[in-house]
Amino acid sequence: MVKNNLSLYVFVAVLFVVGAIFGALLVNALTFEQQQDLAQDVDQYVRLMGAGIGVDEAYSFWERIVFHGKWMLLLWLLGITVVGIPGVLALNFLKGALVGFSIGTLINQYAWKGVLFSLVSIAPQNIIAIPAMIVTSVAALTFSIYVVKNRLLQQKGTLAPELAGFTSTTLLMVLVLAGASLFEAYVSPTIIGWASPLLSS
Numbered sequence: 001m002v003k004n005n006l007s008l009y010v011f012v013a014v015l016f017v018v019g020a021i022f023g024a025l026l027v028n029a030l031t032f033e034q035q036q037d038l039a040q041d042v043d044q045y046v047r048l049m050g051a052g053i054g055v056d057e058a059y060s061f062w063e064r065i066v067f068h069g070k071w072m073l074l075l076w077l078l079g080i081t082v083v084g085i086p087g088v089l090a091l092n093f094l095k096g097a098l099v100g101f102s103i104g105t106l107i108n109q110y111a112w113k114g115v116l117f118s119l120v121s122i123a124p125q126n127i128i129a130i131p132a133m134i135v136t137s138v139a140a141l142t143f144s145i146y147v148v149k150n151r152l153l154q155q156k157g158t159l160a161p162e163l164a165g166f167t168s169t170t171l172l173m174v175l176v177l178a179g180a181s182l183f184e185a186y187v188s189p190t191i192i193g194w195a196s197p198l199l200s201s
Contacts, residue, residue: 008138012092016134019096024104026097039109046117046196061185068129068177071095072136076170079140080163082147088140095133099126113198120195125188128180132173139169 030038075091078084102122106114143166147159 005138012134012137016092016096019093020100023097023100027104027108057185061181064181064184072174075136075140079143082144085144088137092137121192125180125184132176136170136173139166
């Protein structure tokens with residue numbers, strides 16, 4: 001699937017990277033007061049994690065899996081509606097902007113220490129989540145393009161196998177995101193707790 005849709009994978013990945021750059025630059029566009037409020041929130045979170053005081057792991061897991069599930073459902077709905085192609089692309093840009101903004105906030109507040117902290121607090125779960133989202137997005141785009149070319153324009157081909165493939169890919173990526181949610185809920189807090197003294201030193 002990757003070989004057949006390589007250009008789409010590259011396009012979606014580049015769109016995500018552009019969104020991440022935009023999100024990182026957006027931090028500097030905030031007012032001084034907004035940056036101060038954001039810095040206080042981040043500092044408080046780091047102190048709580050360093051003290052071992054965090055959100056209940058089970059609650060955090062279900063909160064993250066519901067969040068990821070809604071995101072995947074939205075991508076699936078946009079894919080089957082065909083006209084949702086711009087929405088699929090917009091979601092990838094938005095995801096990149098959110099990740100970039102998070103990393104940019106840490107770097108803006110902690111400089112090089114923020115880079116190291118983002119590697120242990122943001123990168124691990126996103127190494128799993130981002131590829132899953134990109135795969136689902138490409139599957140959505142592929143299905144939409146198939147419908148336009150083979151059903152709307154030429155009236156040929158069967159829709160059911162393509163829809164089944166798209167749906168199964170989405171469900172598989174939901175399982176992958178469940179793994180990312182488990183990591184984020186049960187492992188990330190411990191790693192962040194270990195790394196938090198780096199920021200407070």
